Amino acid sequence: MSDVEIVRDGAVLTIALRRTAKKNALTGAMYETMIAAFDEADGDARIGAIVLRGADGVFTSGNDIGDFIASAQTPDEMPAWRFVERLAALETPLIAAIEGLAIGIGTTLILHCDLVYAAPDALFKMPFVDLGLVPEAGSSLLLPQRIGLAKASEFLMLGESFDAAEAHRLGLVNSIVPNADLYAHAAARAQALAAKPGAAVATTRRLLRGDLSALKARMNEEAQAFSQALRSDEARQAFMQFMMRAKPKS
Ligand code: COA
Numbered sequence: 001m002s003d004v005e006i007v008r009d010g011a012v013l014t015i016a017l018r019r020t021a022k023k024n025a026l027t028g029a030m031y032e033t034m035i036a037a038f039d040e041a042d043g044d045a046r047i048g049a050i051v052l053r054g055a056d057g058v059f060t061s062g063n064d065i066g067d068f069i070a071s072a073q074t075p076d077e078m079p080a081w082r083f084v085e086r087l088a089a090l091e092t093p094l095i096a097a098i099e100g101l102a103i104g105i106g107t108t109l110i111l112h113c114d115l116v117y118a119a120p121d122a123l124f125k126m127p128f129v130d131l132g133l134v135p136e137a138g139s140s141l142l143l144p145q146r147i148g149l150a151k152a153s154e155f156l157m158l159g160e161s162f163d164a165a166e167a168h169r170l171g172l173v174n175s176i177v178p179n180a181d182l183y184a185h186a187a188a189r190a191q192a193l194a195a196k197p198g199a200a201v202a203t204t205r206r207l208l209r210g211d212l213s214a215l216k217a218r219m220n221e222e223a224q225a226f227s228q229a230l231r232s233d234e235a236r237q238a239f240m241q242f243m244m245r246a247k248p249k250s
Contacts, residue, residue: 011194023061031079048194062104075227097186108137125161132234
């Protein structure tokens with residue numbers, strides 16, 4: 001089975017991350033598949049919503065760390081950058097359904113979603129600083145705007161994790177849905193949204209987001225800082241520590 005499965009059901013396109021043996025760590029190829037799905041949705045007026053979900057109890061463990069190591073030579077060409085730019089420019093409404101881990105970009109991408117549903121076991125974490133890295137996907141701008149500077153600093157500087165209940169309390173998640181119902185619930189909300197008058201939804205979405213120029217500028221700044229950080233000794237050491245970590249014997 002492919003690492004990313006794209007399924008169309010009427011007016012809804014579902015992107016399911018299925019690299020579950022690696023906790024859905026995102027590779028360049030997976031980003032490219034998601035970008036192609038976004039292009040398909042934006043290019044087809046019959047598609048009214050996209051659902052982004054994981055599988056087997058995990059959303060994503062974030063960018064593949066092996067890919068980070070490989071990209072350190074040419075960080076500007078990382079597919080992850082094209083992905084976050086495409087995500088920020090997406091026109092089709094995007095709904096995330098999150099169970100289990102949502103690490104790194106798995107958390108920052110929800111800031112670009114229109115609706116987010118989480119299972120009680122969802123766990124959000126942005127460990128950029130611990131990896132010698134810096135925030136991406138506009139999160140250094142969007143997160144403090146959404147939840148205030150104090151909480152954003154806790155999550156982006158200390159790298160503290162937060163659960164579904166806290167995400168809901170902070171307004172990052174629309175509702176908490178039992179694991180067994182999560183994907184069906186997200187699909188139903190997506191179908192409901194896709195059934196609304198399309199032009200009115202599109203205009204409302206554009207108005208809710210407002211002027212995106214500050215976001216674009218911040219994403220460029222983040223990309224430059226991230227590219228630099230990726231080449232740093234701090235990052236190299238953190239990646240090596242992950243790759244070499246001792247695993248408990250089974
Ligand atoms: N990049 C590359 N491989 C990853 C990965 C990632 N982000 N996350 C998990 N994997 C791989 C592991 O190396 C392991 O592979 P292996 O079985 O070939 O050794 C497999 O997925 C399962 O992960 P494992 O660590 O054994 O599971 P766990 O339940 O003990 O821990 C995590 C899961 C996600 C907490 C842990 O893997 C982790 O911390 N990953 C890194 C998360 C991260 O920092 N992401 C980058 C954010 S910017």
